[in-house]
Amino acid sequence: MDYIVCFDIGGTFIKYGVINRNGQMLFKDKVETPKSDIQKLLPELLVEKIEILQNEFLIVGIGISSCGLINHEKGEILFSNNLPGYSGMKLSEILFNHFKLPVSVENDVKSACLGEMWRGAIQGKKNVVFLTLGTGIGSTIIIDGNIVNGSNYLAGELGHTVIVNGGRQCGCGRRGCYERYAATSAFVNDFIEETKKNGEDVENISGEEILKLVEKGDPIASAVYTRFIHYISLGLSNIVHLLNPEAIIIGGGIAERADQFIQDINAEIKKEVMPIYHQDQDVLVFPSILGNDAGLFGACHLTLKKLSHLQV
Ligand SMILES: [Zn+2]
Incomplete structure (x- = not known):
């Protein structure tokens, strides 16, 4: 061998x-x-x-x-x-x-x-969008089985598409970029900010830990989570209307062990996209398998x- x-x-x-x-x-x-x-x-x-x-x-x-x-x-x-x-x-x-x-x-x-296409969550699929939620948002678009590279290998930067006009400052120089609202870091920062408003001082917490608080019914975590799901789904709905993918795969620690998280995104996307986009399939978003x-x-x-x- x-x-x-x-x-x-x-x-x-x-x-x-x-x-x-x-x-x-x-x-x-x-x-x-x-x-x-x-x-x-x-x-x-x-x-x-x-x-x-x-x-x-x-x-x-x-x-x-x-x-x-x-x-x-x-x-x-x-x-x-x-x-x-x-x-x-x-x-x-x-x-x-x-x-x-x-x-x-x-x-x-x-x-x-490509790993997910070979051994993981996207085997056999030809039109797919792959995102990882972390400090920023990494993304790749597959059309007809091929990675879309663009003219300078720069295609598919969904994290820097704007979803809020004049919104939060992004590291790329623009305002309101998707990753400033839908990356795990945005979720964590929002939670820390909201707890501060409440007189609490949380410094180090991970996205996964906040999800646990949501499960326990923590009101601040739940409010921040609802907003987070909405922003993620807003960006994904744009992608659905633009590319009509068979599946959207989400990777990053927060997505891999949280079935509810993926279910909530699927439900929210349904509210955002035109019904014709989900008439054949109930579920559009799947978690990465290979992590x-x-x-x-x-x-x-x-x-x-x-x-x-x-x-x-
Ligand atoms: Zn940006």
Whole structure:
């Protein structure tokens, strides 16, 4: 049996794993992302990990899922917001020159979406929108089975479509962007703000913890939650009218273990979209199945595709 070694490079951690052709993950670990001298330390770290894994597994390809704007054809990091010094790295070339193995490099949200298409929640579907709710909103659009890249790999940034005219300031420079209302961070910030108004001082709380308070009937959490569901659904309804997808998959910690959360979004979307859009299907929104591993599976799938082209 031969294996693909896959990495999911984020701003804080690099997750990595070994996956076989059938999509079974046989090894998984993570390591902190180097904080300085990325151009030197990051490739060194990847090389070190691959060499260690080569002692145990017959590695036939390398798959990289990475934060940032990626040219997947060249395997190059065009721009990274959260890892200074990473922009411009020719990751594919560096790893190919060292190992002489096929290397694929793709953006992490696109990789996660491909992972869900291969082994997760979107198997067999051809028109799909994939979102991850976290600090911001990452998103990918699939039409006729293909990722929509746009002319400069920039297509599908749903997080920066405006849903409130003149609304909250966004990091992108505009006001009222979707992610300022519908990302998990917005949910948490709203909750903290509302509790402060009530004279309480909550500093550190996660979206999942607030969901637990909602379940217990906490009035502040419930009010913030109702608004959050509305904003998420408002943005998704725009997507439904624009793209008429078969399914919308939501990833991110908050979506993966919260059935009620997904049900509430489905119910709210029904109120927002024209009835003809949901006459054939009751449920449009589904949670991601693979969670944090989706990027690794997507990276593996892309490398396997590359291998099969090479073998033809
Ligand atoms: Zn924005």
